[in-house]
Amino acid sequence: MSIHFLLQLLHSVYLPIFSAILIGVLLSAGIGASSRFLPSNWHRSSTPQRSLANAFGRYLFHIGIPICIVNFVRSAGFSLEILLAPIVAWCAMGLAISVAVLVLTVTQRVRDQKDRASFLLLSYLGNTSYLGIPIVLLLPQLGEAYFSWAVLYDVLGTFFASYGLGLLIASWDSKADLTREQRLRTATRELLTNPSLFAFVLGLGLKTVEFNQLFSQVLSGLAWSSIMLCLVVMGMRLQQLVRFSHLRLAIQPVAIKMIFVPVVVAAALTCVGVEGPPRLVLVLQASMPCGFATLVLAERYGLTRDRVVAALALSTLLLMLLLPVWVSVLTTW
Template structure:
């Protein structure tokens, strides 16, 4: 088992470390451009290939229901956790009275500067709130989950991992709505703009195209090339994470990121495992569901952060903590559930 885990995690360390090193030598705008390319090209390409390989039937029809359950649980628990965190900070904060703060700001900056600062603080809070939900809800089922499944799961049940990943398009569409609503500051029709963004998510259309083209046989060189490009997308996403890690000078959001990280690695997989047991699933099928539900926070959150201007530090903190958490908990899952 140790050798399998080493093979699964070696690419993670290699590409993330490379991104941290390259950050010193490439323009800062490169990561933003890379994130946009992955959003419009890389992730849709991966969705297209998974759509061509997906076969629904039998017990696998339960997987989308489990995905929906995990998504709703993640959102609900994230909302409750955020509310509790805000209450905790409120009762423990040592601040000046509002009148005194307003007077001091007026003397130092003037009314115009205060108004601009208030708008900026409101946008930062909205962005952080949206990022907090995404960190708990969106898992890396495509890049890391499929890599782990390919190494640790019996090939007979690899379709379970593929269907779980493909069913994640439901979660991803909801994540795009959240990112669009909380990430960008809009003054007109924010709800309509968010719904529009969901309907135009390129990866969901790419998946349906792949699903409908299953009977279409592509030339071998094209099929092999597309399959190889999946690994290019995987490496590029990890490289983006390394670039963002290299840009962080301190970790002010790491304490807050611990909450969605614990939800992602511990609470949600436990609930999914309990659901799978109640549905009569044991062995490899249950292990697949728990493992895919507990994969680290998705690297695609960084892509959404680049597109919708979210709190990158909070998302990077959650990704880092969940990566470490999975390293610790994965042997327990394999031993206990299998």
Template sequence: MVNLLELYVKLVGLVLVGFILGRKLPSTVPTSLGQWLFWVGVPISIVSFLRQTDLSGKIWIAPAIAHLAILLGAFLAWLGIKGQIYFSNTIPQKSTQGSLLLAAMIGNTGYLGFPVTLAMVGKEYFAWALFYDLLGSFPGAYALGVALGAHFGTNQNHHQFTQVARAIIINPALWSFGFGLLFRQIAIPQIWEIGLDKFAWSTVALSLILIGMRLSKLNTWGNLPQVGISLGIKMLIVPLILGSILPLLGLTGPAAKVILLQMAMPPAFASLVIAETFNLDRNLAVTTLALGVILLLLTLPLWLWLF
């Protein structure tokens, strides 16, 4: 409970700081901060935390569960769309269907999942969250997510697919992940180790501030029934189903808690990026992002109590 209260103070406080700054600072500031975190902050933090984490155990199962959670979320969202068509005799627009599917399957397991995991479980099991995100959520968003965006969207051309492929190949987090696995075997002076650790935690704080800045720019609300469906699937049904079978896969204790927390994260900003790229329902994507972060404050205690 102490850890949870401490997390809430930091989480709400830093996001609120970002929200206020986002309202007052030029719109270029969140963009610049996001680019710095993408190219510098997050990659170096990954290298730092990998030096302090435990890579033993069935860590390879983390991305497998991430892929399963993505597919289950997409399947349940598809059932929700079919149910809406059956009971209301109305067919949602293809753009709305695409955004609903994305919000139900892609979680914010990086910028939000990492800080929550570090606060509630610690650095020793951070690699589980890292494997879940980089080898699970990331390819799920930019492979299956992009495929769904292309199918349900109206803005498609070869140049966009080229950009997506390039973004996957040059993603610095993936490169730093590989480098970090090698670098953890190299001894460095203690002062450098401390400096890396301080830098990594500062990056975590800046990531939360960036979330607040981005939320301050979201001012469109709508499609609340569809939002409820996607958030219910992403943050309640999928974690409940898969969290219940984790012991059957031999996952218990802190490792299982990390997987559960990652599964329970709200929709990722990648869903909005894909929605804007392929002309999906941006209003639905925006609303699920904002309400998902708020809902997380209510669901976190639930999952920690149940599991």
């Protein structure tokens, strides 16, 4: 791993990504500090910084991310080979769940059903949208040409596993007001109305359409600003993860998610002849930190928040160390 490679990675990936995350952290902290001077009756069930992060998140889900997908899918390469992305996503998540169940069975240290659900979710759900997609776009070895691989991994893999399988795991022992049948119908409706899925199809349909230069520049500007806003929102949410005192609880699911599964995925892809940028995209998406969807599910169904918060913080920090390792190994091996 040469100094030139590390400097290139620092300049092209780390600097823009962690600068945007830092802006989010500072913005959330600043709003939190200023809100102390507001009248108490202005405070509702959610803090101002969390409300703003949620508003940004809704904008990104319904508008920002779909614009990104339409813009970058139009210029990305596409072939039948790309259908490997969701297959790898589900294989990686299935492997993670299997290993997590084995660990829980053998160790017998996690007995509470809600804690076991948190463990399972953390072991297989990754941050393939807010972090995975920006990293793929910013890496000099990948870029826009391989954007479709990252999107299919996220939209047909992680998203379905989050609000389909993830919802079922999180609500297994839930005492919430909805029945499991109602939750299943809700999850199905959310999956089938996912804006990113429709945006991907639209982007494919527009590949042969010529846009004028001004419109293309505006679309590209909106797409890149949405990518940066994803990172800012991530920083805001990280700042709101107040407790970092339970890192010990996060070691096992984070090790499964970010070390064991990516190593197996990389070896398996190499064995079947998948190499170069496609392999790098798929392994990077498989190695992304624990996803914020886990926190959403934990808060909705009363899972073990301490473990979830610790895993989100630890896995995000671990990415800083593992990213250059994955890129270096998979571009030379």
